[in-house]
Amino acid sequence: MRRAMARKPLISPSLVRTSDSTVVNQNERAILDVVRREGGTTRSTITAQTHLSQQSVHRLVDRLVERNFLHIGQPVISGRGQPSPVIEINPEAVFGIGISINTDTVRLSIADLNCNEVSSLNIDIDPTIRQTALPALHRAIAESLEASNIPRERVLGVGVAISGYRTGKEDVYVTPAPLESWSNTPLVELFETTFNMPVWVENNASAGAIGESLKGAGQDHSRFAYLSFNDGFGCGLIYDGKPFFGGFNNPGEMGRLYTQEQIRHRPALGELLLRLADAGIHIATIDQLYREFxxxxxxxxxWIAEVKPQLNLAIRALRATMDPTAIVFGGEAPAALKELLIAACDEVDLDRYGREIGLPTYIASALPGDPSTIGAALLPLKDCVLM
Structure with missing residues (x-):
């Protein structure tokens, strides 16, 4: 993640190492990542999957147990010798809060250290009016923490996913027209002032990709593209297990791929609502589309036939540049619509000798709802604790 340690004094002092003001160091991150991905494992497995010596693993594990990030479980027999105790993540060690601001919905999620969602809700507010949305979000965070019995001091911070692209400054976005009140504003400062917590901000495609990397396709693919079908159409990129942000912090800005004529025929759900209305199906919001599709x-x-050329153009561009092993279809698209879009993708690609060229695996995201919300909740965890 780009934001390193500049804002860590805002994190609860009980979570911060006194030696260097980080939550965990790089070696501890590596251990936590192995234990989380394995769902619990032994010290010998940690040693085998990291660059660390056996002595270092024992010392660091003991320190993470002392700080309540890890638990020692029951011994298991693994090979010869004495049974080894299983090292397990303490899911309640730290939490991240996620907020996803879309053109017609605002969602909130809380994730634990195992990257599992412990709370999720749609917040009944109008996302287009910033002045009323901010205090409502503040109240929703406090109520969700109380309802989930999560102490404030165990929360690393708040991740915010928002539709739009950066203007060049890291936390200033140009949003879709319905979210104009959030445009051209330093969002980190705005949210940190409101929530009195550290804040991370990403566009919804990158946040969705991060959620997918920790909870979905990232379990099998370290290099994948995440197509985010929302009111617009964007893309998040994961390379070697980490989000790729490019030189200007705007990777996957698909609008730049199309001409003015093509852009209205891209696979954006806002365009689908217009085509449905023309056909006599009146769906007011993307959220309604998700629920009733x-x-x-x-x-x-x-509409699928209309957007097929632009969808395949985007996929060819990703293959020609990033060469991903998988492309995940996500965002706010309903499950059945994701499958229709996947079916519209090119099935065969040939080289000049007529031989088939390997295609990425097309995956319909299985994360519930809008994956950018859980992705936003994982931003603090990814930046402070996990690999």
Whole structure:
């Protein structure tokens, strides 16, 4: 993650190492990452999967147990010798809060150190009016922490996912027209002042990709692209298990790929709502589309055919540049619509000798709801604790 340690004094002092003001150091991150991915493991496995010596692993594990990041479980027999105790993540060691601001919905999520969602809700506010949304978000965070019995001092901070692209400054975005009140504003300062917590901000595609890297496709693929179908159409990139942000912090800004004529035919859900209305199906919001979508509606098949060339153009661009092993179809698209979009992708690619070229695996995201919300909740964990 880009933001390193500049804002760590805002994190609860009980979570910060006194030696260097970090939450955990790089070696401790490596251990936590192995234990989390393995779902509990032994010291010998940690040694085998990291660059650390056996002595270092024992010392660091003991320190993480003392700080309550790890638990010692029951011994298991692994090979010869005495049974080894299982090292397990303490999921309640730290938490991250995630907020996803879309054109018609605001969602909140709380994730534990195992990257599991412990709380999730849609917040009944109008996301287009910043002045009323901010205090409502503050209240929702406090109520969610209380309802989940999570002490404030165990929270690393708040991740915010928002539709839009950066202007050049890291936390200033140009948002879709309905979210104009959030545009051209330093969002980190705005949210930190409101929440009195450290804040990380990403666009919803990158946040969704981060969520997928920790909870979905990232379990099998370290280099993948995440297509985010929202009111617009964007992409997040994961390379070697880490989010890729590019030189200007705007990777996957798909709008720049299309001409003015093509852009209205890209696979953006806002465009689908217009085509459905033309066909007599009146869906007011993307959230309603997610809840009520029927692939047999009139207009759906025609829209898939309309966007197919632009969808495949985006995929060819990703293959030509990033060369991912997988492309994940996510965002706010309903499950059945993701499958229709995957079915519209090119199935065969040939080289000039007529031989098939390997294609990335197309994956429909299985993360519930809008993956950018859980991705936002994982931003603090990814930046402070995990690899």
């Amino acid at each position: 029927d692939p047999t509606w009139p207009g759906v098949t025609a």
